[in-house]
Amino acid sequence: MKIGVLGTGTVGNAIGSKLIQLEHEVKMGSRTADNEKAAEWVLNNGALASQGTFADAASAGEIIFNCTLGGVSLEVMQMAGADNLKGKIIIDISNPLDFSKGFPPTLYPDLSNTTSVGEEIQRQYPTTKVVKTLNTVNAMLMVNPVALADADHSMFLCGNDADAKNTVKDILQKWFGWKDVIDLGDISNARGIEMILPLWVRLYGSLQHPNFNFKIVR
Amino acid sequence: MKIGVLGTGTVGNAIGSKLIQLEHEVKMGSRTADNEKAAEWVLNNGALASQGTFADAASAGEIIFNCTLGGVSLEVMQMAGADNLKGKIIIDISNPLDFSKGFPPTLYPDLSNTTSVGEEIQRQYPTTKVVKTLNTVNAMLMVNPVALADADHSMFLCGNDADAKNTVKDILQKWFGWKDVIDLGDISNARGIEMILPLWVRLYGSLQHPNFNFKIVR
Numbered sequence: 001m002k003i004g005v006l007g008t009g010t011v012g013n014a015i016g017s018k019l020i021q022l023e024h025e026v027k028m029g030s031r032t033a034d035n036e037k038a039a040e041w042v043l044n045n046g047a048l049a050s051q052g053t054f055a056d057a058a059s060a061g062e063i064i065f066n067c068t069l070g071g072v073s074l075e076v077m078q079m080a081g082a083d084n085l086k087g088k089i090i091i092d093i094s095n096p097l098d099f100s101k102g103f104p105p106t107l108y109p110d111l112s113n114t115t116s117v118g119e120e121i122q123r124q125y126p127t128t129k130v131v132k133t134l135n136t137v138n139a140m141l142m143v144n145p146v147a148l149a150d151a152d153h154s155m156f157l158c159g160n161d162a163d164a165k166n167t168v169k170d171i172l173q174k175w176f177g178w179k180d181v182i183d184l185g186d187i188s189n190a191r192g193i194e195m196i197l198p199l200w201v202r203l204y205g206s207l208q209h210p211n212f213n214f215k216i217v218r
Numbered sequence: 219m220k221i222g223v224l225g226t227g228t229v230g231n232a233i234g235s236k237l238i239q240l241e242h243e244v245k246m247g248s249r250t251a252d253n254e255k256a257a258e259w260v261l262n263n264g265a266l267a268s269q270g271t272f273a274d275a276a277s278a279g280e281i282i283f284n285c286t287l288g289g290v291s292l293e294v295m296q297m298a299g300a301d302n303l304k305g306k307i308i309i310d311i312s313n314p315l316d317f318s319k320g321f322p323p324t325l326y327p328d329l330s331n332t333t334s335v336g337e338e339i340q341r342q343y344p345t346t347k348v349v350k351t352l353n354t355v356n357a358m359l360m361v362n363p364v365a366l367a368d369a370d371h372s373m374f375l376c377g378n379d380a381d382a383k384n385t386v387k388d389i390l391q392k393w394f395g396w397k398d399v400i401d402l403g404d405i406s407n408a409r410g411i412e413m414i415l416p417l418w419v420r421l422y423g424s425l426q427h428p429n430f431n432f433k434i435v436r
Binding site: 184196201203207215217 | 322324327330371401409417421430432
């Protein structure tokens, strides 16, 4: 499958490299076509990897992973271009974390509580099928959940389109190895998922490592 | 021990009754000294149970449980009276849930993200020792965690005073049966704990029952 990965950070790297290992064709997008971090990633990931602008990556991808920071995701979508996003599944991994006042971060008020990054992308690009997931664990666990307690922990997912959610569930389970995927319902549930990040960052501080996750015992 | 329980709802009932079973002397406080729900609770809980105003309950208690809704907790503390709270441990179970626009609720913006109910109580009553805990599970699980997966799930706790936190940890572990108590640090961490409620209410909607909890797998 051809997949567009928006973002050149730790998350974009982890997602992109895992998809390459699974023999998909991945284009990593950034603000400029010749971004250095993307170039390094391409160099390390062989013939199936390529780079370009956000628009290039969105255009190339049949499915798009949003691996950008929540605070810039809407600007990134604009650069990706409505035509390149039309009708596609966007797997939204972003979080509206505001680090401007240091650690631990707060959430941007206009992207939380009464809305969320996931909802805003869906609202501004109504033909896309936004599925919110993976934003509640660190990049390593996203694509390798069995590394922690043999994947005996939970991943949340939400979105408006049932078929898109089934496709993403398959990606989570069959491609990445997630065992417990909880579908919370429509995309408005993204605000619930994004709002646990303030606890996540504090657990990271207390536990002194990011290799943990929430399991919903029920 | 003499304990004051502020609030006559499901949480106040569950906490109060459990403390009575453990042979503590409990005064349940509400806005009026003759509150009907408190009277019924007293009737059902025998000689160690009594009722009164918020001030009566705060005055009587060596330790105080805040079992009121987060949106009114600060008003309740005012009614309880600074003198009656002075120097005491306040175990704060409240959540700043705003149900005014229906279910699922949002959080009150002035009590979340950059602050929390726990922090505001601590700020307004600086000699008290506020410990935030128990607000992330339903009332039944608070006092009977072994009812779910033999208590193989997590409880968060935070507060500024180390001795107070040790006392509350003992209450959680020895009195109520919690096995995994995670100390997140000072009271500012209450905002992280309170902000998972928007996910909690959505999980409640998806799972169709409230008998679940977060386990931090690490």
